[in-house]
Amino acid sequence: MTRLGFVVLALVLAPAAAQDARKEIQKYQQMIADGSPVELFELEGEALWKKPQGPKNVSLESCDLGLGPGILKGAYARLPRYFKDADRVMDLETRLLHCMTTLQGRSAAEATKRVFGNENQPSEMEFLSAFIAAQSRGMKLAAGTSHPKEKEAYELGKALFFHRAGAWDMSCASCHGEEGKRIRMQDLPLLSRPEFARPIVATWPAYRVSNSQFKTMQWRLNDCYRQMRYPEPRFASDATIALSMFLTVTAAGEPYRGPGTKR
Amino acid sequence: MRLFFAALSLAAAPALAQDVQRVLQRDFQPRGQATMDRVVQDGVQRVCTESNDRPPAELAKQLEADQMKTIVFPQGSLMGDWKSGERTAQNGRGLQWTDPAGAPGGGSCYNCHQLSPQEASHGTLGPSLLRFGATRGSGPEMQRYVYGKIYNAKAYNLCSNMPRLGYSGTLTPEQIKDLVALLLDPASPVNK
Amino acid sequence: MAAGPMKMRATMAGGNTDVRVLMTHPMTTAQSGQPLHFIQNVVVKQNGRTVIEAEISQAVSRNPVFSFRLKGGAKGDKIEVSWLDNKGESNKIETAVA
């Protein structure tokens, strides 16, 4: 919340002083994080990770998320990164999709049939993301930056971030390009700057208390483009991975604290 | 760290606007009313992207004049009903793939602007419009300015962040007139 | 999520036993337009003995999270938490104090 935001809020919510309003919203955010049911999603994700599925009836347990087959600890904090076996930069969901098709023998169409769930039925991707991201708690965000394709993804992501198009002429920077702004009451972090990108990237994927849903980074980008009045970004497309890469490299070095809990 | 980023930007050339256009064509898909023509940049979008929203003055003037020609001013009074205007200002829908095509959209005004003092939940991306009419007057010239600005903000400031709400088909002329009233009518809460 | 898994942590803290329990449950209200479905009873047991009995309403948030505190206790104590909802569905979880 910006200083200005707090002044306005405090005026409306008199007699609380601006400083108090800021403190109270921080307290709210702290308390919802403490009382978050996010571990329930991690639990279901773990069960799905170990569940044999697909034509080959195998689990995802030997999926290589970048640190070797089945190695989960710290894997999420190193994504997105280049994967030689796919000759492609991948984020978490893209890599999971890769393992579902290669290891489990599932078709991409089947595995992506329902990537975004709802409060009554979260998706497989959401559960798995919760579980896998949680295994990187405390590890510093360090997306791949050395392979030429990783550098390319970063540059593409950066260009996409500032690219204006769509029915409303928007780029990501239209909302996330200036310090201290908000949309309605919601803070808009200046995501192209490390100090603002860090706390955000370090807490996605996240549980949203407003709709009791667990949301992945792919969903976050998808829903931004919906509100920017664009067509829909394809799930696990290079464009979405590039944007994640740009944001994660910008946030590099921040210890991962997710899966987060948001308003 | 700074050195590292310098090295990074040297190693991979920045993606060009044409590359991005190609990527958008490949990686996005139409859904509902959100069709693929939306990722094809028009002149305004291209110039603003390429100049990082700081277009050369001459070019900006020329393109703003072109945008001005897109504005269709209705005959007669431009002042509608501020109460309907308030509803339109509150409404954040329209043109998204989740919105039904053809259904009246909203202006999303409160997302970015303060208007009626009663609405505490307003954004700060745009300037506060509190007491807009009370401080600037509400004569025909001002009505024409406000109508035009809402219809096509790019005619007044080429790289404005504000959507072209009339030009894009988000709002009908009636809705824009109602918003003019919300901003200018002395009876509107904006001016109380 | 529909009614489902639970998760619990029980730890010694300052000479007392802290219990934190998570329940998967929709906790739908009468206003939501969905069928009213919410947990009504929660029972906490310590080594088989009931120590807390709670009755709750649909005003408790979806996927309920509760923290309780038991006097004293020791590592290895068995803590059990169970719930029962208005449709007669129930679940329970047991853990040893760490």
Place this chain on the structure above:
Amino acid sequence: MINTRRSFIAALGVLFLKPFAALAAWNEQAFGAKSAAEALKTLGAPSPASSKDILIEAPQIAENGAVVPIEISSNIPGTTAIAVLIEKNPFPLAGKFEFKEGALPFVKLNVKIGETSDVRVVATAGGKHFAASTEIKVTIGGCGG
């Protein structure tokens, strides 16, 4: 109200399958009360004395009413029960916790608050009732799209 008591047959089924259920009681009248005063009357605590020994830890401003965390503890000796009421909710009584020998009068939970409201906590000790309350403001976030 749809939340009628489970039918006898359902209760029987539960009795055989889940012995715990047979013991469970749910105060339909108190939870169905449409005002805090009515709910308290039903609970037998019509006019609790205000007390500074009931501690309510909650944010004064909640960004979203669907999840409002509240931590409650009572320093009143011999506290055996705590009830939580959200004054402006359609059904104010949100929960009632009974603490038996071995439990401390402490609970932390997340509640739904429809609009800015007082949250009242009533503690029972030695057959007497005590109350404390705090106001929680609910704001709106998001872009409405």
